[in-house]
Amino acid sequence: MQLTVNGTTRDVDVDADTPLLWVIREELGLTGTKYGCGVAQCGACTVLVDGIPTRSCVTPADSVTGTEISTIEAVRETEVGKRVVEAWVENQVPQCGYCQSGQVLTAAALLTETPQPSDDDIEGAMINLCRCGTYNKIRAAVRGAAEG
Amino acid sequence: MGIMQKLTRQPVNVSRRGFLTGTGALVLATALPARRSRAQEAAGEAEPPAVPAFLELRSDGTALFRSPFIEGGQGIFSALPQIVGEELDLHPELFTVESAPPGAPFDIMGGFRFTGGSSSVRSSYPLMRQLGATARAMLIEAAAQQWGVDAADLTTEPGKVVNPESGESLGYGELAGAAMDLPVPADVPLRDPSTFRWIRQPLPRYDVHDKSTGRANYAIDASVEGMLLAAVQHAPRLGLAPVSVTNRAEIEGMRGVHSVHLLPGAVAVVADKFWQARKAVEAAEVEWGPGEASWPMPEDFSSQGFRDTLANADGEVIEIEAQGDAAGTLAGAETVLEAEYDAPFLVHGQLEPPSTIARFNDDGTLDLWLPNQAPEMFQGAAAEVAGIAAENIRIHSQILGGFFGRHFLYETANPYPQAILLAKAVGRPVKVQWTREEEFLRDAVRPMGFARFRGAVSAEGPTALSVEVVGEGPTGRWYKAPAGQDPSATEGISGKTYAIANRHIGQIYVPNPAVIGYWRAVGHSMHDFMYESFLDELAGAADLDPFEMRRGLLSDSERHRTLLETVGTLSGGWKPGVYEAEDGSQRARGVAMASPFGSEVAVIAEVSIDGGEVAVHQVWVAIDPGQIVNPATIEAQVQSAVALGVSQTLMEELVYENGEPTARNFDYYPFLRPDQMPQVHVEIVESGAKMGGIGEPGLPAVGPAIVNAVAVLTGQRIRSLPLSKHDFG
Incomplete structure (x- = not known):
């Protein structure tokens, strides 16, 4: 195929x-x-x-x-993707990093669809698990990328 | 596990060791002073032993640092350059960091090392500073010789030696070659901490960009030429062995399948691709029979049954701590409380499932790519499986997709023996990849915990406490610490700081049929919940405020009292009782403290009940690790520890029935979701005390703070975790 x-x-x-x-x-x-x-x-x-x-x-x-x-x-090939990665670095989100590919892509999709998401939008979209518990930094990074 | 605080090694110059000739790099290793002199006597020469480099300062002005500790999210690959760079006067971002191979000079804990016990920075801090300071002194000396001036008249700025008199400067890269032949100066003075440029600053981590763009490589991402992929089906219980695969021919005929193997306690399928191997091994119909196991799992084992076993244990009480006359005081007291507490089995749930690549080479050596927290231990154990000498095994330690204690050496819990046996059998490199389901069957679980409390309290506070902690700790299991000398079995009930005049803490040893392991914060992960909850019960019985009662019990310890007051202030002032939040919900707060891994912690949690379930809104943490290296890392580690603490308190529980865990994946073993994460507020108190740990200490006090808040809010005193078992409707 x-x-x-x-x-x-x-x-x-x-x-x-x-x-x-x-x-x-x-x-x-x-x-x-x-x-x-x-x-x-x-x-x-x-x-x-x-x-x-x-x-x-x-x-x-x-x-x-x-x-x-x-x-x-390919995340950095879109403007939104680039901004999300920058926000992830700026907010020092990852710890072990294993879940972060999925988190970054999910954030990029959210911000492409909804450039200025509400807190509820973020909570509804950012549902991937993180065993290191980086959830608060993920939220902050999504907000940061949205403002950028 | 013990912590080696003393400086066991010192820097040696190995620049001229054969393998680096011509690179022009200043290369420092470390050596044990005693061993070096013996080696020198034996060899009759002054050359340092042939050991790999710890720190290489290259001609381009950058540095390669081989870390004795494994990076798994805790930030050690960034913290160590921060420490070495501080003394060397080289910006930490100019370091490349790799995981060090097993053996000298990296066995800095005294012939071994591990990444755990929240000990990496605190155990190596003096040595890392010495390493950086020594290199700096040698670079200064090299410049002094070049300029024909006295080294004492020179200084450094980041990355260069400077002559303040003439204004001349030479970059470290330009000096690296000249420094290669200089002797290592003894006892180079360390920087005055008040002049620190990078230590104590919130420097960023250097791996976040790769980890945000999918470029970080874990063991699961490793590959070698010509490798085959293997998937396994584990026996449902340890102590069973595969007798046959009844549909073997069918399995062997499946697409991509290379071969089917009966292994100790498992069936494996080797194939061209992992998904082919997995599909085939899942289709295998295996007949299981009796087999060998150090810890055979009883067919009728259940967590409920084992909880009863612990509760009914009446064996010898081995004394851990005793002061005053607990028994006598309890006998004569007016108000005596008794309570039993328990905490469940837990899986580590690190998001990267374990894998290992094994490759035998033509020269008889073996390469292993695997996740691990203790390279020397894995090397030794792999040697036994492979039947070759340990020095012929190269361990390629990979960064870890989470660990939390998962990647210590636990018999039956690591895939490397399967990879070695399969690589041997097929004559090609093999990568064994466990599915999440097979991982649930073989994780070394956080042991179920149980403790029996008796306490007496008067209007002034607790007067006596007697506790029997029942069970087995991982240090007893894996490092043969006898009951009574195994902190992991009692810590968090033992080692508390409150001045209760009469107390007796004992352990009743009951072996655990499950394969148990270290889980973030180890014994503290459950025992502080029990102790701090019971402390609130005592407060309630005497109508005392739990915050004020704790303050009273800490009147002799300014450090702890300060910490308690700090968390109170951080939370806007201690708030007793039930109150209404802005959103109209009824809320309450609980407080708890812990003394884990050399650090001190105080926590306040705020909860409400939402749809019959506990919601945690805010967690305030005051943490005193004595001295700090990177406040941003500390904040991140506390966030992480709080998340795991909330998770295990609210919902985590591995249930066994009929000798098997009822959950085999995250669908039936849920852990904390993003929408359940509280806001976390962290204040670091740097008391100047001896440096403590950071990775684990944020966890233990979270659970009891939540449970104490729930008791205030609902009147229900929960003595058995997780809270999701209980109805708060």
């Missing part, structure tokens, strides 16, 4: 039900997208499918052919 990831269309030879996560990590070698739980609980595997945050660990590869898939490796 063909998948379009970060603007490049690639042929991948995998079983149709292979989760997008493992296609991205193993077939395309993009390891910024992380495996955390495999059951759509934590969000470490978040990628954007046509701009929408998607848990790639439970997304069969053949369900996203013909879409535009965007991973953390």
